[in-house]
Amino acid sequence: MAQLLTTDIKQVxxxxxxxxxxxxxxxxxLSLFYEVRNVPVHSCLMMPSRxxxxxxxxxxxxxxxxxxxGFITNxxxxxxxxxxxxxxxxQQSFSPTFNQFALDxxxxxxxxxxxxxxxxxxxxxSKGDFLLLLCELxxxxxxxxxxxxxxxxxESKAADRVTFIQEYYSESxxxxxxxxxxxxxxxxxIQPTAEFISTIRRSIGDRLNTVVxxxxxxxxxxxxxxxxxxxxxxxxxxxxxGSLARLFRSCGFEVTDLYRAYGEQYLLIEAQPTATPxxxxxxxxxxxxxxxxxxxxxxxxxxxxxxxxKQHLQQAQAQxxxxxxxxxxxxxxxxxxxxxTKDQIEYIxxxxxxxxxKFIPGLGKEIMSPEFLKEYQPDQVxxxxxxxxxxxxxxxxxxxxxxxxxxx
Numbered sequence: 379m380a381q382l383l384t385t386d387i388k389q390v391x392x393x394x395x396x397x398x399x400x401x402x403x404x405x406x407x408l409s410l411f412y413e414v415r416n417v418p419v420h421s422c423l424m425m426p427s428r429x430x431x432x433x434x435x436x437x438x439x440x441x442x443x444x445x446x447x448g449f450i451t452n453x454x455x456x457x458x459x460x461x462x463x464x465x466x467x468x469q470q471s472f473s474p475t476f477n478q479f480a481l482d483x484x485x486x487x488x489x490x491x492x493x494x495x496x497x498x499x500x501x502x503x504s505k506g507d508f509l510l511l512l513c514e515l516x517x518x519x520x521x522x523x524x525x526x527x528x529x530x531x532x533e534s535k536a537a538d539r540v541t542f543i544q545e546y547y548s549e550s551x552x553x554x555x556x557x558x559x560x561x562x563x564x565x566x567x568i569q570p571t572a573e574f575i576s577t578i579r580r581s582i583g584d585r586l587n588t589v590v591x592x593x594x595x596x597x598x599x600x601x602x603x604x605x606x607x608x609x610x611x612x613x614x615x616x617x618x619x620g621s622l623a624r625l626f627r628s629c630g631f632e633v634t635d636l637y638r639a640y641g642e643q644y645l646l647i648e649a650q651p652t653a654t655p656x657x658x659x660x661x662x663x664x665x666x667x668x669x670x671x672x673x674x675x676x677x678x679x680x681x682x683x684x685x686x687x688k689q690h691l692q693q694a695q696a697q698x699x700x701x702x703x704x705x706x707x708x709x710x711x712x713x714x715x716x717x718x719t720k721d722q723i724e725y726i727x728x729x730x731x732x733x734x735x736k737f738i739p740g741l742g743k744e745i746m747s748p749e750f751l752k753e754y755q756p757d758q759v760x761x762x763x764x765x766x767x768x769x770x771x772x773x774x775x776x777x778x779x780x781x782x783x784x785x786x
Contacts (some may be wrong), residue, residue: 380759381475384464384712387771396786398442398453398571398615398643400444400447400449400451401449401451401569401570401571401572401573401615402444402447402449402571402572402621402624402625403444403446403447403449403450403572403624403625403628403717404572405440405444405446405447408442408443408444408453409442409443409444409445409449409528409678410440410441410442410443410453411442411443411612411673411676412439412440412441412452412676412677412680412764413438413439413440413441414438414439414609414712414716415439415594416436416437416438416714416715417436417437417457417711417712417715417716417737417740417742418434418435418436418440418612418715418740418741419434419435419436419437419456419612419710420434420459420609420611420739421557421610421611421707421708421710421711421712421738421739422455422610422612422707422708423734423739424732424733425736425738425739426737426746427737428737428742428744429742430494430582430737431737431739431740431741431743432535432740432741432742433518434739434740435459435742436455436687436690437445437454437456437459437582437611438610439452439454439475439610439611440452440453440454441453441615441616442608443670443673444621445666445670446519446653447621447624447625448613448618448620448621448657448664448666448669449571449616449617449621449668450615450616450617450621450673451569451599451614451615451616452569452586452611452614452615455476455569455611456779457569458610459724464675468545470728472729472731473765473766473768473769474752474769475765475768479640480507480508480511481511481638481739483639484508484511484512484515485515487512487558487591488512488516490577491557491558491589492520492556493512493516493518493558494505494516494517495516495517495518496510496516496518496519496556496557496558497518497519497520497521497554497556497557497558498513498518498519498520498521498556498557498558498559498560499520499522499551499554499556499559499560500512500521500522500523500556500559500560500561500562500577500642501521501523501524501543501547501559501560501561501564502524502547502561502562502563502564502567503522503523503524503527503529503542503561504524504526504527504530504742505526505528505531505532505560506527506528506529506532506540506542507532508560508562508581508738509522509540509560510532510534510536510537510540511534511556512560513534513536513539514534514536517536518536518539519539519540520539520540521540521543521551521554522540522541522542522543522544523542523543523544523545523546523547523554524543524754525542525545525605526544527542527543527544529612530711531768533577536770538717543638546581547574547577549577549578549580549581549706550608551581551712552580552581552582552583552779555582555583555585557587557588557589558588558589559578559582559588559589559590559591560588560591561592561593561594561717562589562592563593563594563595563602565592565594565615565617566594566612566613566614566615566616566617567613567614567690568610568614569614569615569617571615571624572628572629572646574735575625575626575629575631576630577630578590578629579630579631580649582651584653585651586649586650586651586653587650587652588786589634589648589649589650590631590648590650590651591648592622592646592647593644593645593646593647594617594622594644594645594647595608595616595617595643595644595645596617596618596619596642596644596645596745596750597616597617597621597645598619598645598664599642599643599661600616600676600747601672601673601675601676602672602675603710604675604676604679604680604683605641605786606680606684606716607709607710607711607712607713607714607716607762607786608708608709608712609709609710609716610712610740611714612708613705613708614662617645618645618664618669618672619636619638619645619660619662619664620663620664620665620666620669621669622636622645623636623643623659623662623705624662624663625646626647626649626723627655627656627657628782629647629653629658630651630652630659631650631652631656632649632650632651632656633647633649633656633658633660634648634649635647635648635660636648636662636663638660638662640765641743641764641765643763643765649772651691654673656736658722660782669675681759687713687717687719688717688719691717691719691722691723692719692722694722694757694758695722695764698752699757700724700755700756700757700758701722701723701724701757701758701759701760701761702723702724702725702726702727702751702756702759703723703726703757703759703760703762704723704727704748704759704761704762704766704770705726705728705761705766706726706728706730706745707728707731707737707762707764707771709725709762709763709786711738711739711740711741712761713742713762713786714741715740720743723743723760725743725744725746725750725754725756726738726741726743726744726745726750727745727746727747727748727749727750727751728745728747729745729748729773731747733745734746734747748773748774748777749777751774751777751779752777752778752783755779755780755781756779756781756782757766757781757784758784759774759781759782759783759784760785760786761783761784761785761786762785762786763785763786764785764786767783767785770783
C-alpha cells in the first residue's frame with residue numbers, strides 16, 4: 379500500500395537515513411517523500427507456477443530526493459536482488475507501435491552520426507532487438523552486454539556481425555568500445571549511477587569521438603502526471619533532464635542533445651567525452667527549484683489519484699464487471715501492488731508470447747494471450763500504457779471483443 383511519508387523514518391535496512399549519500403552527486407542527506415511497502419523485487423522475472431510467484435521475495439520502495447542535483451532514488455533498494463537472467467522477460471518488440479518507434483530512432487541515430495560500417499556496443503541490450511537493428515540498417519558490427527540476453531532469440535540478417543555477452547558491464551569490456559555506445563532502459567536499474575557513468579567514461583579513455591546514447595524513463599512526467607505505476611522496485615534511480623545532464627557533465631561528458639520521445643515518456647541523452655570540464659546547460663534542463671515544485675505536486679496529489687483508482691476497481695467488482703489488465707510488465711505490477719487491489723483483477727493479458735502461461739511475481743496471476751479475450755469477453759480493459767491504446771483497440775476489434783478500453 380502506498381502512502382506519503384508523514385512520519386520521521388530514522389532507518390532503512392538498518393542504516394541511518396542521516397548517513398544516506400546521493401549516489402548521483404555525493405551529497406549527504408536525502409528528503410524522503412513517498413513509500414510503497416512489500417512489493418516484488420522483480421516485476422519481469424517470469425515464474426513457472428502460481429506458488430513460486432506468490433512466494434517471490436518482496437522489498438520496499440522509499441523515495442528520497444536530493445535537493446543538490448535533483449536525483450531521486452529508492453533508499454530502501456538492496457542490490458542483492460539485482461539478479462537479471464534469461465528469464466527476465468522485458469522484450470517489447472512484439473508491439474507494432476514500439477517497433478516503429480525503435481525503427482525511427484535507429485534510422486535517426488544512423489543518419490545523425492553516420493553509423494555505417496562502425497563498431498557499436500550496447501550496454502544492457504536485453505534480447506538484442508535494437509542492437510541488431512542498428513547493425514542491420516547501417517551494416518555495422520555490434521557487441522551486446524546483458525546478463526539476460528538470449529543469443530538467437532531475435533532473427534536478423536546482421537546476426538553474424540553481432541556478439542552477445544551474458545555479463546554485467548564493467549571496465550573489463552573496454553576493449554569493445556568503438557564508435558557508438560548505446561544504453562537503453564538500464565541506468566534506472568542501477569543505484570550507483572555516478573559510478574556506472576564514470577566506468578563508461580574511463581572505458582572510452584582518449585577516444586573522444588565516441589558517441590554515447592542513453593534512454594531512460596522521464597521522472598518529470600511521473601511527478602507531474604502522478605504516474606505511480608512507473609515507480610517500482612527494479613527502478614531504483616529516477617532522472618529528470620536536469621539531474622541526468624548534470625550527472626553526465628560531472629563524469630566527463632559534453633551533453634550534445636537532450637530530448638523526450640515516445641509520448642514524452644522517455645528521456646534521451648546524447649553525449650561525447652571531453653578532456654576538459656563542460657558546463658553549458660541544455661535548454662530542456664529544469665532548475666532545482668522547479669524540480670522541488672514537481673516533487674511537492676506529487677506529494678499533494680498522489681493520495682487522491684490512488685483513491686480514485688481504488689474506488690473504480692471496487693465499483694467494478696461490486697457491479698460484477700469483468701475487468702482485465704492489458705500489459706503484464708512492471709507497470710501492471712506497480713499498479714496492482716500500490717493499490718493493494720490485486721484480487722479485484724482476475725486476468726492479465728500480454729502480447730509477448732514468451733510470457734504466456736507464466737505467472738507474475740508477487741501477484742500470482744497467470745498471463746494470458748490476447749486471444750483469451752475472445753471467449754472471456756471482458757466488460758473493461760485497463761491499458762497500462764496509453765501509447766498502445768489504438769493498437770490494442772484494433773486488436774480487440776479484429777477479435778470481435780466489444781469492450782470499454784481505458785488507460786492510466
